[in-house]
Amino acid sequence: MLNVDCSGQLVCTIDIHQPCLLLYPLTEWEEIEHKLRGLSSMHPGERRLQRLLLGYANECDMDKNGRVLIAPTLRNHAALDKHIMLVGQLNRFEIWDAQAWEEQVKTDKEIEQQGSTELSDRLLDFSL
Numbered sequence: 178m179l180n181v182d183c184s185g186q187l188v189c190t191i192d193i194h195q196p197c198l199l200l201y202p203l204t205e206w207e208e209i210e211h212k213l214r215g216l217s218s219m220h221p222g223e224r225r226l227q228r229l230l231l232g233y234a235n236e237c238d239m240d241k242n243g244r245v246l247i248a249p250t251l252r253n254h255a256a257l258d259k260h261i262m263l264v265g266q267l268n269r270f271e272i273w274d275a276q277a278w279e280e281q282v283k284t285d286k287e288i289e290q291q292g293s294t295e296l297s298d299r300l301l302d303f304s305l
Contacts, residue, residue: 185239189247189272190230191254195281198247198255198272205268206234247272 188206192199201209213231216223235248247257260275273281288294 187237187239187245188234189237189245189251190234191251192271193226193229195271196255196274196277198251198257200245200263200270200272201268203236 184203186203187200188203189198189200209230213227216227218224218227233251233254235251237245237247239245255272256274256277257272258274262271262273262275262278264271264273264278
């Protein structure tokens with residue numbers, strides 16, 4: 178599917194909030210770049226976001242077997258070892274070390290089961 182939708186062209190960068198990587202089809206990444214271009218380089222927080230996301234961004238092509246080579250700096254950020262998880266997230270994928278993913282899911286479940294987090298307006302209107 179990705180080979181058809183984006184000719185296997187992907188962009189990988191770091192997630193600034195989690196120890197994982199974000200993998201975007203090129204067309205989706207171009208939208209992110211457009212949004213980043215609209216941020217001010219004079220505002221420290223906006224410039225920091227640009228620096229991190231763009232500075233780590235690495236174009237990668239999917240080979241004919243569906244494999245992607247991830248740069249060492251990106252693998253280090255996510256502490257990727259032998260076992261990884263590729264998790265679909267609508268317009269992108271998250272790439273996690275398998276053990277870190279399991280720990281994150283466990284933590285997320287515990288938080289949700291406690292029911293003590295404040296819900297945003299969007300979550301209040303969300304139903305399954």
